Amino acid sequence: MMKYYLMAPGPSMIPERILLEMSKPIIHHRTKAFESVIEIVRGQLKSVFQTKNDIVVLASVGSGGMEAALVNCFSAGDKVIAVNGGKFGERWSTQARKFGLNVVDLEVPWGEAVQIEKFSEVLAKNSDAKGVLCQACETSTGVSHPVQEMGEILKKKPSTLFLVDAITALGISDIKTDLWGLDVVVTGSQKAFMLPPGLAMVSMSDKAWAFNEKAGLPRFYFDFKEELKNLQKNQTHFTPAISLLQGLKIALEMMHEETLPKLFNRHKRLAYATREAMKAIGLELFSKSPADSITAVLSPPGIDGEKLVNLLSSKYNVTIIGGQDHVKGKIFRLGHMGYCGDFDVISLVAATEMALADLGYKNQVGEAAAKATEILHKGLI
Ligand SMILES: Cc1ncc(COP(=O)(O)O)c(C=O)c1O
Known part of the structure; x- marks a missing residue:
C-alpha cells in the first residue's frame, strides 16, 4: 500500500469532513432543509468572492461557467478582447467566437503575464x-x-465589462471582486473549494446585470436571471447538484474557520516553498509571474516532463500534471491548493526530486525537501 497524493492543478484533494457530508443520504431540493443549505452557502460565498452580489451556482464544470458568463452578458457581433496566454485563455476566446462574438485576441507568450x-x-x-x-x-x-490593475482601468469604461476566470485563483488569492471592478468572476468546485468537479459559481456586478438585460445570445439552461429569481427564494431553477452543494456548505465553513487572510497566506507560503524548493535543485520556473495555486517548472535538459509525471504516478503514487500543447514534455505543474498543507508540499517536492534523480538528473536528493522544510518551518516569506 502506498498513500496517494493528488497534487495536480485541480481536481484537488477532498477533506474527510466534506466527503462524509456528501455521503449522507440525499434529501429533496424543494424542502426547507435544502433551502437552509442554499441560504448559508449564498451568504458565505459572497464573502469568499468579496462581493455584495449573489453568486449563481450551476451544476456544471468551470467551462460551463465560462460559457454561461458569455451568453448572459453579450449579443452576437459584440466585440470582446480575450487575453490569450495559455490553454484557458484560448478556450474562452474560442467559446466566444463559437457564439458569434467578434473576438480580438490579445496574444501573450506562454509563461508571461499580460x-x-x-x-x-x-x-x-x-x-x-x-x-x-x-x-x-x-x-x-x-x-x-494583473486583474487588479486591469479592473482599475476598466472601472472607467462603463460600456465595457470585465470578465475574470478565477477558477484557480478564487479562494486561493485575495481576489477583491467589488473593490477591483471585476464584473463577472467565474470559479469551479474542484480547486480551492476542495470538492469534486461539478459546480460552477459565477458572480455578476450591477453593471453585468445591466448588460444581462440587453444580452441577446440564446440561453436556456444557463439563464442567470432565472437562477437569480430562484436564488432569492433560496431555490435553484433546475435540480441542483444536491450533494455537491451540501459539500460546499462544509467547504465554506472550513474556509471561514481558517479565516480568509490565513487561507490566502497559507497558499502564498506553500507556493513560495514549492518555488524555492525547485530552484534549490537547479530548476527554473516556467512562469515569470507565478501564481499561488500551482507552480509550473521547466523540465531540465534531457529530462522529458511527461516521463517525470508518469514516474511520479507509477512509482511514488503522486499525481502531478505535465505541459499542454507546445510545452508538452517541456514543463511539469505542481498543484498546492485547497486542502493542502505544509507536509503535503514537503512530500510533493521530495517525490519530485526523487523521480528526477531516477531519471538521471544530477541532483542531491533531499535538497528540495530541505529547502521547503526550512521555509515552512521559519515562515520565510
Ligand atoms: C483557469 C481555468 N479555466 C478554466 C478551466 C476549466 O474548468 P473545467 O475543467 O472545470 O471545465 C480550468 C480547469 O483547470 C482552469 O484552470
Missing part, C-alpha cells in the same frame, strides 16, 4: 469592445495576470 501597457494599447484601439476576458491564474502556464 503587460498593462500592451493591454491599455489594445483597449484604446478597440474602444468599442463590450468586454474583456482574462484568467486571474492561467493554469496551463502557472501565470497570475
Whole structure:
C-alpha cells in the first residue's frame, strides 16, 4: 500500500469532513432543509468572492461557467478582447467566437503575464469592445495576470465589462471582486473549494446585470436571471447538484474557520516553498509571474516532463500534471491548493526530486525537501 497524493492543478484533494457530508443520504431540493443549505452557502460565498452580489451556482464544470458568463452578458457581433496566454485563455476566446462574438485576441507568450501597457494599447484601439476576458491564474502556464490593475482601468469604461476566470485563483488569492471592478468572476468546485468537479459559481456586478438585460445570445439552461429569481427564494431553477452543494456548505465553513487572510497566506507560503524548493535543485520556473495555486517548472535538459509525471504516478503514487500543447514534455505543474498543507508540499517536492534523480538528473536528493522544510518551518516569506 502506498498513500496517494493528488497534487495536480485541480481536481484537488477532498477533506474527510466534506466527503462524509456528501455521503449522507440525499434529501429533496424543494424542502426547507435544502433551502437552509442554499441560504448559508449564498451568504458565505459572497464573502469568499468579496462581493455584495449573489453568486449563481450551476451544476456544471468551470467551462460551463465560462460559457454561461458569455451568453448572459453579450449579443452576437459584440466585440470582446480575450487575453490569450495559455490553454484557458484560448478556450474562452474560442467559446466566444463559437457564439458569434467578434473576438480580438490579445496574444501573450506562454509563461508571461499580460503587460498593462500592451493591454491599455489594445483597449484604446478597440474602444468599442463590450468586454474583456482574462484568467486571474492561467493554469496551463502557472501565470497570475494583473486583474487588479486591469479592473482599475476598466472601472472607467462603463460600456465595457470585465470578465475574470478565477477558477484557480478564487479562494486561493485575495481576489477583491467589488473593490477591483471585476464584473463577472467565474470559479469551479474542484480547486480551492476542495470538492469534486461539478459546480460552477459565477458572480455578476450591477453593471453585468445591466448588460444581462440587453444580452441577446440564446440561453436556456444557463439563464442567470432565472437562477437569480430562484436564488432569492433560496431555490435553484433546475435540480441542483444536491450533494455537491451540501459539500460546499462544509467547504465554506472550513474556509471561514481558517479565516480568509490565513487561507490566502497559507497558499502564498506553500507556493513560495514549492518555488524555492525547485530552484534549490537547479530548476527554473516556467512562469515569470507565478501564481499561488500551482507552480509550473521547466523540465531540465534531457529530462522529458511527461516521463517525470508518469514516474511520479507509477512509482511514488503522486499525481502531478505535465505541459499542454507546445510545452508538452517541456514543463511539469505542481498543484498546492485547497486542502493542502505544509507536509503535503514537503512530500510533493521530495517525490519530485526523487523521480528526477531516477531519471538521471544530477541532483542531491533531499535538497528540495530541505529547502521547503526550512521555509515552512521559519515562515520565510
Ligand atoms: C483557469 C481555468 N479555466 C478554466 C478551466 C476549466 O474548468 P473545467 O475543467 O472545470 O471545465 C480550468 C480547469 O483547470 C482552469 O484552470
